[in-house]
Amino acid sequence: MELAVVGSAKGVSVSDAVFGREFNQDLVHQVVVAFRNAGRAGTKAQLTRSEMSGTTKKFKKQKGGGARHGDYRAPIFVGGGRAFAAKPRSFAQKVNRKMYRAAIAAILSELNRHGRLKVVESLEIEQPKTKELVGKLKALDVTRPLLVTESGSEALYLAARNLPYVQVRDVQGLDPVALIGADYVVITTEAVTKVEEWLA
Incomplete structure (x- = not known):
């Protein structure tokens, strides 16, 4: 299948197994719960008699x-x-690597089906200015976006830092909670290729 690139006549070819996968609600729920539980400290301690x-x-x-x-x-x-x-206890739940990757692919596929996945050539900005990033997001017509790049740009991170509900991730830092929490996911073409290699 092919994903349309915003502002370009040429699209980017991707695998159906990653961006055209059937949505599995039970799997996604299990992975999201396990991911959030892994972040719990579990340090509560009370005294017995x-x-x-x-x-x-x-x-x-x-x-x-x-x-x-x-x-x-x-x-x-x-x-x-x-x-x-x-x-004190651990809330960690075991999730196989194959399940985790399948859940990420299912979320991306569902976002694509609903028109909430926008692919752009680049998200680079010349200076770490919030105003410049706001202009880019306004042109894309997105709200509460998750910006995904191949490798996190410091200028992009600094520009987005002061904007509420705007998150910046590189491909390595992509997680299911960030994906389902965003209204739109804006991803670069290089990041799409890297994500496909990771999930294939």
């Missing part, structure tokens, strides 16, 4: 005082330990 500071002395006699208790660190008392205390 054995880890609490304080005396373990029995505070009343066994019989004759109602309920039988040992010490005030029991979970039943205010200020006591937790019965099922949360401990």
Whole structure:
């Protein structure tokens, strides 16, 4: 298949397996959840009754005082330990490399089908000026875009840094959360070739 290039009569030939793939909602959901979970710290820690500071002395006699208790660190008392205390853990989920690449290809294909994938010759700007980038985005008629280049340009990053809802990624930094979070994905022809090599 062929992707149209904005401002050019000539398109760019791409593989149907990457940009014409059928959308698999379950797969994309699984990969997105796994990607977001991998970023969770999982450092929550609570104390059990054995880890609490304080005396373990029995505070009343066994019989004759109602309920039988040992010490005030029991979970039943205010200020006591937790019965099922949360401990540091990993939220990571295993996702095969093949699944991850298939999910990225499915997202790109869906964006292409809905006209939300725009291919341009270049996104380079002469100076890191926000005004210059705003002019380019206005000409492309895109909102909340994700700009994808072959290798991240510092000038482009600096120009986009002050714009809300505008993200810049190189091909290596492309992830499913960034792709599904953007209204439009603007990608250069060089980046398209690199993405195809990566996902093929």
